[in-house]
Amino acid sequence: MSEELLKVENLEVQFKSGSAITKAVNGVSFTLNRRENIGIVGESGSGKSVTATSLLRLIPSPPGKISGGAIHFDGKDLLKLSEKEMKSIRGNEISMIFQDPLTSLNPVFTVGDQIIESIKTHQKVSKKEAKKKAIEMLKLVGIPAPEKRINMYPHEFSGGMRQRVMIAIALSCNPKLLIADEPTTALDVTVQAQILDLMKRLQDEFNTAIIMITHDLGVVWELCDKVLVMYAGNVVEYGTVKEIYDQPKHPYTWGLLDSQITESVSEDQPLTTIPGSPPDLRQEITGCPFAARCAYAQDVCFTNKPKMTEVGENHYAACHFQTKENRLDRKEKTAHDRAIVTS
């Protein structure tokens, strides 16, 4: 069994609306080994969720379409599988949990039904066995009195509990890969930590690889082995967490790091933001997609698209001025870069 579980090559996803084509994902590549965690970060609209959803081929089509690339998962090219073969992978070998646990469970079925359904879809077991397994799963994700809770409806659970149920559904068939699309964004801070702890614990138990989509870099540092930084449908930086934490290279990654709240940010100091907004993905972008907002941009950035280049060990960045030979000097944050955050 090879160590490599997932290899995404040059994935392209487009959305058609009228005559306009939005290139939501534009040539994303990455690999993920078994039991490894990768974080996909980037601001809203950068293509994180679309990338993750297309791994399961769940992009609503039309208008969406995977227009290029390959997704190799455990020796199979997912883009070449029939819809029937894909169904046997969804929820079974690759599971997904979503951002908002309040809306991602079906309100009119009991949580037990929803877990049992998942088990019965992929495993030849009796209803009784499936129910036993469902109770076991609920217990595993830390739901008290699972025998009783299994007959309750989602609205009788709190947000954190519902996310636990989602995790129970996702892991019920022992998947090789779990895609978590901002699983903690909609939760309280204290609950966020509990859910992350739970995911870490269950990963050890189930030997699952995780793709963690988030815009919270703290989550990435805590949970992931690798990071993929996305901007406007493109990967701008990709590498191990250690490399990117210690030596981020892409100006966009710098921007993301600077806009975090850290201990060094004093209370009266405005938070740093990246000025401007992401480009319109319906327009053809000739140069670097980040050029218009980049403090280091030069003429070449607007005309030529930078390629992903190795900038360190297992560390790649797409910037004309960040290669093994060239280095950009990261500017200190200046007052000019800081926008006043109004609340």
Added chain:
Amino acid sequence: MGKYIVGRILNMIPTLLIVAIIVFLITRLLPGNPAAVMLGPQASAADIKALTEELGLNQPLYIQFVDYIGNLLQGDLGNSLTYNKPVIDLILERFPNTVILAVCALIISIVIGVPAGIIAARKQNSIFDYLFTTFSLIGVSMPIFWLGIMLVLFFSVNLGWFPATGMGSMEAGAGDFFSHLILPSIALATIPTAQFARITRSSMLEVISQDYVKTARSKGLSEFIVICKHAFKNALTPLLTVLGLQVSSMLGGAVLTETIFSWPGIGLLIIDAIGKRDFVVVQNMVIFIALIYVVVNLVVDILYKVVNPRIKYSSNKGGS
């Protein structure tokens, strides 16, 4: 839940009483002496006076009312002046016919309307959806009296496939029974079919993009299960509301359809009774129809809870 149902049943009494008062007043305030109308233009003044007294129409209004309510509470709906039968017998004789027609029309409209709405929502903005939108709009705005006449013209007069009017009997064979049933059922089903289809489409569109539908797909379920189980059950509430209204109105007598096809249901009975100023029949029929509405509403309210477990009932507040 049990408490809620008992409460709702008790609540039906004042509702029906109010209906009874209104109907009583309206029938008495109509111009014309019922006795004179019933006896016809050739009747002598003495005959009219005798009948008026026999019917108690010469009594003051409040005495008439007290008598009427008293009888009603004892289950005595009175005798029809023109049919010379107890009203209860008339209802028992006619209501099953209306039920047969309503059930048949209801089956047609659910079997066609609901799946069409689901498919249109699933294939939003496709050619099917555009055709669906056009036809369902035509359907809801169809004048039934015109459609009924056209159906009779085409299928009965021109093609001779089905009888134009009347109701068949099972004794004459199932063929006779169903051939009489088809045209009125189609006429009666047209508007509900279009309504069910439109409401199904719009409420399916609302739920189809919900996260739990995405969750269902991500579990590897077939598209059929995703749509027909996970999405449809969530889209049922608005459909139930419209379904309840349609069932009530069909059971309450499809006046137009029954008139065009001379279907001997309670719709035809009430039209007939109005024409003959048979106010005893009219006022009891209206109360009976009100009773149908109230009962169907209660059933629908209970069904809401079945399809949507988030609804909680309390015995004095109704659904929330």
